[in-house]
Amino acid sequence: MFTSAANVEELISNFHLDGATFRYSSFVPRLYNYVKSLGFKPGKMLPSRAFCSDENQGYPIIVITKHFGTFPFNHGRGGAVVATDRHAPYAEHGEGLVIIQASHVGYEPEDNRFGTYSRIRTKDNRHTACCGKLAGVLDWYLEQYRIAQSDVILEDCNGELCLRIDNGLLRGTRKEGLFLRLNRLVRADVEGKYTPVHTHSTSKSFFASEALQRQLADLVPALDEGQRVPIGNHLKPDMFYYRRTLDETVEGRNHQESHLIYPMPWIVTSPSPLLTAAQINTQIEFDRALRTLSHAQCFRDKCVFYISGLNLDISPQPDDPFPTTKFVPWAAFLRDRKGGQRIMEQPELVSVLREQSVENPDQIDLDTAMRGMSEAESVEIVAQAAG
Numbered sequence: 001m002f003t004s005a006a007n008v009e010e011l012i013s014n015f016h017l018d019g020a021t022f023r024y025s026s027f028v029p030r031l032y033n034y035v036k037s038l039g040f041k042p043g044k045m046l047p048s049r050a051f052c053s054d055e056n057q058g059y060p061i062i063v064i065t066k067h068f069g070t071f072p073f074n075h076g077r078g079g080a081v082v083a084t085d086r087h088a089p090y091a092e093h094g095e096g097l098v099i100i101q102a103s104h105v106g107y108e109p110e111d112n113r114f115g116t117y118s119r120i121r122t123k124d125n126r127h128t129a130c131c132g133k134l135a136g137v138l139d140w141y142l143e144q145y146r147i148a149q150s151d152v153i154l155e156d157c158n159g160e161l162c163l164r165i166d167n168g169l170l171r172g173t174r175k176e177g178l179f180l181r182l183n184r185l186v187r188a189d190v191e192g193k194y195t196p197v198h199t200h201s202t203s204k205s206f207f208a209s210e211a212l213q214r215q216l217a218d219l220v221p222a223l224d225e226g227q228r229v230p231i232g233n234h235l236k237p238d239m240f241y242y243r244r245t246l247d248e249t250v251e252g253r254n255h256q257e258s259h260l261i262y263p264m265p266w267i268v269t270s271p272s273p274l275l276t277a278a279q280i281n282t283q284i285e286f287d288r289a290l291r292t293l294s295h296a297q298c299f300r301d302k303c304v305f306y307i308s309g310l311n312l313d314i315s316p317q318p319d320d321p322f323p324t325t326k327f328v329p330w331a332a333f334l335r336d337r338k339g340g341q342r343i344m345e346q347p348e349l350v351s352v353l354r355e356q357s358v359e360n361p362d363q364i365d366l367d368t369a370m371r372g373m374s375e376a377e378s379v380e381i382v383a384q385a386a387g
Helices: 005-014 024-037 055-068 084-092 132-151 210-215 255-260 264-268 273-295 346-354 366-375
Strands: 045-050 096-108 116-118 127-129 152-157 160-166 177-180 203-207 228-230 240-243 303-314 324-335 341-344
Touching: 005 264, 005 273, 024 045, 024 055, 024 096, 024 303, 024 324, 024 346, 045 055, 055 096, 055 303, 055 324, 055 366, 084 096, 084 273, 096 116, 096 273, 127 132, 132 152, 132 177, 132 228, 132 240, 132 255, 132 264, 132 273, 152 203, 160 210, 240 264, 255 273, 264 273, 273 303, 273 324, 324 346, 341 346
Parallel strands: 045 096, 096 303
Antiparallel strands: 116 127, 152 160, 152 228, 160 203, 177 240, 303 324, 324 341
16 A cells, blocks of 8 residues: 555545544434435445444444444454455345444543543543554554664764664664664765764764755754764654564454554654554555455445544543544445445545535434333244254
């Protein structure tokens, strides 16, 4: 999916939150009314969700149930990965198929911070990572980046900017870790080699590349002879990459991590790493799952609408029964009964959803439905005799 740094940066910048967020109580009826306008029949639609397993994804599921009149099929693995091996059983269970995939991220409204969420069922309302699955993936990469930020030192070498780099970062035989793109950081000699100016006990000093000297021109005068400053946030995503030994089985143990390792430098340097990771995961899953949907024989003669986006979990107050979850659409895919297909990008998708009514005459009253089920005549279960 990613072929260059510019490709990653463009994809991230194309995912807009401003002007593109919907409360779930508004998004789902709009979605229902839109697919209904496409010819999906009330009573014959089966929604499906590919969400993370966290309890704060329950409210969106309740809203989907209310407006579609049925509990959604479970189409997701941990971390909001689409379980493509469930396409066939899902296709057997409904006529009009509406798949909603969404990675999620917590949001703290008090300080406008992404990535944590108040767990109001804990003893002390602890604020923990959200999404925890993505946070577990990111932790190792964030730590490697923090180490590199302190192990690349800016210093003055006779009036020129130099980089003193820890030998651990220069050890190219490593199988895992953060690896520097020396061509962006260090000036090559006449033979095109990166020859150190000085060799120290645990590090080496190199003249900074011309590009880096231009970027840090304002910093150079402040570096007196002998003074050293960690590179810190000046270590940009195009200056390094990661290697890690991963199980690359599709939808396997390291599925998410395998897809995120290439854009990981942009994730760890983001102001909100978990938000950026969730956005990219949504984008990758849409691109991947769409290809399986468009060719799967099980969807032949079926109407399929697949929408992918981001669930924003607004951190609740202790007396809130449910979180105020918002949805940010990313893209959608429509396949009609005759095999016709089209993709809707974010601007068009947001516009189409805005045009729909939030009133859904087909929605069910969940209290009435549950009461009816509890009061219905009991069905006797008759066991078959063995033999």
